[in-house]
Amino acid sequence: MMRRGANLPSIGEFNQSVVLDVIRVAPTGVSRVEIAAQTGLSSQTVTNVARRLLADGLIREGERLATGPGKPRTSLHLVPGARTAVGIHLDPSFITYTVVDLAGSVIARAATPTPPVLSPADVIESMRLSVERLLGEADINRARLLGIGIAAPGPLDLERGTVDNPPLLPGWNGVPLRDALGDALGLPVALEKDVTAATIGELWSGQDSVRDDFAVFYVGTGVGLGVALDHSVRRGATSNLGDIGHLRVSHEGVVCACGNRGCLGENIAPARLVSDAVRGGIIPHVDPADHGAIAAAYADVCAAGASDERAARLLEQIAGDIATAAVAVANLLDLSDLVFSGAFWNHLAPVVLPEVRRLIAGSRAYVLPHALRVSTSSLGSDATAIGAGCQVLSSAFAPSAAPLVRPAPA
Ligand SMILES: [Zn+2]
Known part of the structure; x- marks a missing residue:
């Protein structure tokens, strides 16, 4: 969704950000006329804002394009650096x-x-x-x-x-x-x-500029959810939105710090998968206090999931717990897209993503009238x-x- 501008001098800064946004997400440049049409700003306002952005070095002019009658149009481009x-x-x-x-x-x-x-x-x-x-x-x-x-x-x-x-x-x-x-x-x-x-x-990188209502399902050392609705990030009353660690996704699992069993955060914690794999004889002993060793062992168990039946079963459980949580948050927020991200997700994804997609698509708890698009962040582990x-x-x-x-x- 494109933000609309306003033709008032007092909000020049806002207009500047609106215009810069349009130029930023146009990979081949965009003309002043096109910016005016997309933002609802007058051509005079667009010209003034563009002059300021050019003076600040934030944008540059490209080729002059003679397109039909009228004055030739000059394309405007972001100067990324x-x-x-x-x-x-x-x-x-x-x-x-x-x-x-x-x-x-x-x-x-x-x-x-x-x-x-x-x-x-x-x-x-x-x-x-x-x-x-x-x-x-x-x-x-x-x-x-x-x-x-x-x-x-x-x-x-x-x-x-x-x-x-x-x-x-x-x-x-x-x-x-x-x-x-x-x-x-x-x-x-x-x-x-x-x-x-x-x-x-996800919003700023431009890759996802078509997504308006999405969540980032974060699988790191901890688990969490980031939410964007109407193409704006949401933070909540104290900017702590998105703790899904105590979402109950099963009747099984070890007892969580909250006293319940089956909490998402505890069930899919990296240290949990590693200790289950050690107990199942899939990998040798790992020091539970050594974060680096846990991360390496986690990658090993995920890789083993392609060939080792016991590792595959552990990963299937994780896929099931993630899919249950994904359906709950998609229903709650009426999401169009769910984007998985986080350092540990990148190890899980090859084995778990197809299963998560299959489980969501077949879930009888999923109530939305549209299919949920499920993907891995294009931004990688950084x-x-x-x-x-x-x-x-x-x-x-x-x-x-x-x-x-x-x-x-x-
Ligand atoms: Zn809990």
Whole structure:
């Protein structure tokens, strides 16, 4: 769905973001006349906004196209490298760093394991070093760098910019991640819940510009749901929308921290699959405290699913639990698309995605009058870090989201 503009001078910034959006998603360029037709803005407003965007170097003019009668039209194109942002994904198992441009393309990336025993202050210091190294290696022009987006597991307090005791990050209680990182790097920092960042990445990357009502089903160290309705990301009352960990998907499974059995988060947790595989004799013993070893063993079990009957049965259970949750959220939100994402999903997908599609299509609990389109994110395992960077870009060019970004310290 295309946002409509308004011909009033007081909302020039809004119009600028509307026009830039149209140019951003037009791979072969778009003329001023076409922009006016798509946005409902007057041709004079489009001309004024385009002049400003050209002066700022955000767009460039392409060829003059003589198309029929009237003046020849000049196409306008995005200059992707005109602005960049750093996107960081803090996962309990790993930290991913990306530098993204205005098109949402990745210019540079790096990843490190999350140190399991270091204090938050030590982790933030290692983030500072990693960001400085990445910016240096990729030769990023600081003048064009808008800031840093950081995606972290919830619950978060976005007003204070703190991480508040996520279940899988022990010791991260009331940690002022946003301000500490901003002070360390001297750059504006935006904090966002991981699933919300992943959803922003899907919206901004352009690949999914045709999708209006979709959810990102996130399968990482934890599980979560990011939601976009009417082509806008949804955050909820305190920006913590999307915890589906305690959605009950079966009568079986170990007892969850909430006291119930059959919770989605517990049933499909990576450590759970690995310990089941160890118990079933599919893989040798793995240290449950070693995130890196669990991730490697998880990949092994998923790969074994193609040939080992016992591994295939464990993965079938996961497919069943995911499909049950997927039907519930699709019904609840009237989704057109469900996009799977997350570092662990990429191991599961080859075996589990066809089964999940089959189960959803055959589910008697699915009530929508349309078929649900089910896919894997085209952004790969860096999707959340990419989305964290896109959050900074979209905040800069969508005035309504601006208050979430803390300005750089003076
Ligand atoms: Zn539970």
